Amino acid sequence: MDVVFNRVGKRFGQRDALADLSFELQSGEMAFLTGHSGSGKSTLLRLLLLLERASSGDIAVGGRPLSKIKPSGISKYRRDFGVVFQDHQLLSDRSIYHNVALPLEIAGFTQRDVDRRVRAALDKVGLLDRERASPDTLSGGEQQRVGIARAVVTRPKILIADEPTGNLDPQLSAEIMGLFSAFNSVGVTVIVASHDLALISRMSHRILILDKGSLITAGDSQRGRG
Amino acid sequence: MSNQQSATGIGVRPRPPISAWFHHHRQAAQASYEKLLQAPASNFLTVLVIGVALALPHLGISIATAVQGQIEQLDSPPQLSLLLDGTVTYEEAARIREQVMRKPGIAEVKLVDRDRALAEFTAATGLQDLVERLNSNPLPHSLWVYPKANVRTAGLEQLQSDLGALTGVSQVILDSRWLKRLNAFTDLLRTTASVLFLVMALGVVLTLGNTLRLGIEARRDEIVVIKLIGGGNAFARRPFLYTGLFTGALGGVMASLLSGLALMALNAPVNRLFELYDQVPALPSLVLSDLFVLILMGAGLGLISAWYSAQLHLTRIQPK
Known part of the structure; x- marks a missing residue:
């Protein structure tokens, strides 16, 4: 599913969080979004998830202009996305299994499919043997892998990760990035926001660098599927 | 995917x-x-x-x-008490009873003789001495009227008015205020x-x-x-x-x-x-x-x- 930003601006009061931002991601492409704190990375992701509306310009996902999506259609729109958060956002009163199963329950999958998909996702991130555990009993890296399993369990068309390695050591960060690459390799469009330039530089994917709300560099993808 | x-x-x-x-x-x-x-x-x-x-x-x-x-x-058979004039004799009271019986909505009418009423009063109150000092019985003959069960409040009030208009009837008491x-x-x-x-x-x-x-x-x-x-x-x-x-x-x-x-x-x-x-x-x-x-x-x-x-x-x- 391709993503097109066309002269997009987002203003909070007197401050421009994003200004005249244009870029295009092809379906199945993987891109890193980087820049300093306050550069507009999170705002861009929020616009993409329709947590905010653009102040100007147009955003289209899969050819569909986001400005045409009514508030009642937002939740359905978000089901095309998998989202990974820096702070994992796992629910501590549910087991790992039930955390990962939540998007499938929302989407209305049968229990049989939920079971098979959750186990497949947990297997993929190497946590199948911990499915009955509480998220609180896991390390930061394991929690992030549960978050990734939850994000990919519905086989989303676009996977978004906001600072997914923010609290992890370099080795775990590399493992997490490896997982994103693996999902991208089966056709999922992946957008990773990170300020860890050292890590990003080791990955051979497209890089979008933001500064003060403007796109200053859009490096070409070496493995993009466009 | x-x-x-x-x-x-x-x-x-x-x-x-x-x-x-x-x-x-x-x-x-x-x-x-x-x-x-x-x-x-x-x-x-x-x-x-x-x-x-x-x-x-x-x-x-x-x-x-x-x-x-x-x-x-309780409301269905309330009693109306007809107090007759003091001059009405027992025979006249009996005729008035017949008149009342012919009225629509009446189930039963009892004639209460004034002497029996005084005797009951004396027995109930124990005022024997006081009653003996009276020159004559001050109570009139009276009729106890029982309307039919289907006669409701408005009908009773109409009946009270009709019975009060009969010759020889001094007062009609409809004791339904407590019910109200x-x-x-x-x-x-x-x-x-x-x-x-x-x-x-x-x-x-x-x-x-x-x-x-x-x-x-x-x-x-x-x-x-x-x-x-x-x-x-x-x-x-x-x-x-x-x-x-x-x-x-x-x-x-x-x-x-x-x-x-x-x-x-x-x-x-x-x-x-x-x-x-x-x-x-x-x-x-x-x-x-x-x-x-x-x-x-x-x-x-x-x-x-x-x-x-x-x-x-x-x-x-x-x-x-």
């Missing part, structure tokens, strides 16, 4: 929307039921509050209805119970609404995640609606229990009161229909509370 699906052989699409909707409801109902069991003490208190709030007006309406039923039975007062009292009781029900219902909505607000706040993180991963307000709201429904219905069961116990306790004193008026005791015990009504009312109020609370608080929680 399609490659991955075909490679694993896992189901590729969710249930049809209507099937998913039913499935979500079943899941939400089950989750709400389990949540209720997780905190039995605090939920019991909420149920108790709802029970008391529903039981009080139900009790008031039950008693008012029972008393009203008894009054209607009792009727007014039971009307007041019924109205008070109805108003009490409305106030209590509002109390239930606000109390349960506040309890659910706390539940929504406690699950803020979950709601944020649900909204981020594609669950709408309806999905997030559903468990709270079931919590309101279940709590309200249990409150209805509690109200039935409290009301039934109160009616049992009140049964003896109320029946004694009815027996004083020669009435068959008839304070109702709790019947199955009351149970259904109270449970339905509790469930309805619970649902309204949950809807109100969810609309007010759930929509404000948005992912940041």
